[in-house]
Amino acid sequence: MMERRTRVPADPKQLAVLNLFLQDFWTAAALAPAAMQPFELALEEIFMNVVMHGSEPGRTPWVEVTLDGGAAGSVTMTVEDDGPQFDPLSLPTPDLSAGLDRRPVGGLGVFLVRQMMDAVSYQRIGTLNQLRMVKTLAG
Amino acid sequence: MNVRLERLDRATVVIPEGRLDFDAAADFQKQLEGLFSSATPTPPGAVIIDCGSLEYVSSAGLRVFLLGARAAQKAGVAFAVCSLKPAVREVFDLSGFSRVLAVHPDRATALGQGPGRT
Numbered sequence: 001m002m003e004r005r006t007r008v009p010a011d012p013k014q015l016a017v018l019n020l021f022l023q024d025f026w027t028a029a030a031l032a033p034a035a036m037q038p039f040e041l042a043l044e045e046i047f048m049n050v051v052m053h054g055s056e057p058g059r060t061p062w063v064e065v066t067l068d069g070g071a072a073g074s075v076t077m078t079v080e081d082d083g084p085q086f087d088p089l090s091l092p093t094p095d096l097s098a099g100l101d102r103r104p105v106g107g108l109g110v111f112l113v114r115q116m117m118d119a120v121s122y123q124r125i126g127t128l129n130q131l132r133m134v135k136t137l138a139g
Numbered sequence: 140m141n142v143r144l145e146r147l148d149r150a151t152v153v154i155p156e157g158r159l160d161f162d163a164a165a166d167f168q169k170q171l172e173g174l175f176s177s178a179t180p181t182p183p184g185a186v187i188i189d190c191g192s193l194e195y196v197s198s199a200g201l202r203v204f205l206l207g208a209r210a211a212q213k214a215g216v217a218f219a220v221c222s223l224k225p226a227v228r229e230v231f232d233l234s235g236f237s238r239v240l241a242v243h244p245d246r247a248t249a250l251g252q253g254p255g256r257t
Contacts, residue, residue, distance in 0.1 A: 012161060012162070015160065015161055015162060016162065019160075034226075037195065037226045037229075040195060041195075041197055041230070044160055044161060044197045044199075045197060045198060048161050048199065096234070096235035096238075097235065097238075098239075099239065100205070100208055100209060100212060100239050100240075101209070101212075103205060103239060108198040108201060108202075108234050109197070109198035109199075111233075111234070112197075112198060112230065112233055112234060115233045116229075116233070
């Protein structure tokens, strides 16, 4: 069992920092490199969601990422932020059948996260948004 | 992310290398738009994005593919994607982009079939 945690401001510059954090966890937990991609994607999509939609004028929320797992065959990633209340799971499913012209350019990120993870849940805890994602690794 | 361009007789092949995430998306978008700009003296007959060296794509990256395909359509230029690695292919499939864009298994097929769909 291994747990790691980091906290960064919701600033796009921090995306690279979070990605390194994930890579370090993955290496330390000796997990299969190929299994990291869904977490890499989920981390980017959820973090950028907070960056784009979670900020209020003059105030940048913080984002805390916790990675947990390894030994039990599953990894849990929890992303918390202290921005305004927002449940990304309430976003409508994008119309995947729309053609090139009518296809919306947004809304895909959270959809992809839901597809790639085994379970995704949102909770409002006091003044925090918490998104919890779990995936069992193959093998 | 590094992007290489290969200009062939009838097509321009765009080769993004590495990670197409939020950080890389804006630059990649500019490069693609440049190909279809009216300022380009000889617009290509086709633009093929060869993803053989693309390791990762997020929704921010998908958005650039979509905008590129639209710009191509507007400019009357064929637009295709080829050689997706499994991790990138999965994102294309889950998002439905494999159905909206012309996706080919390799560059030779993409060059031969032009705008055809798989």
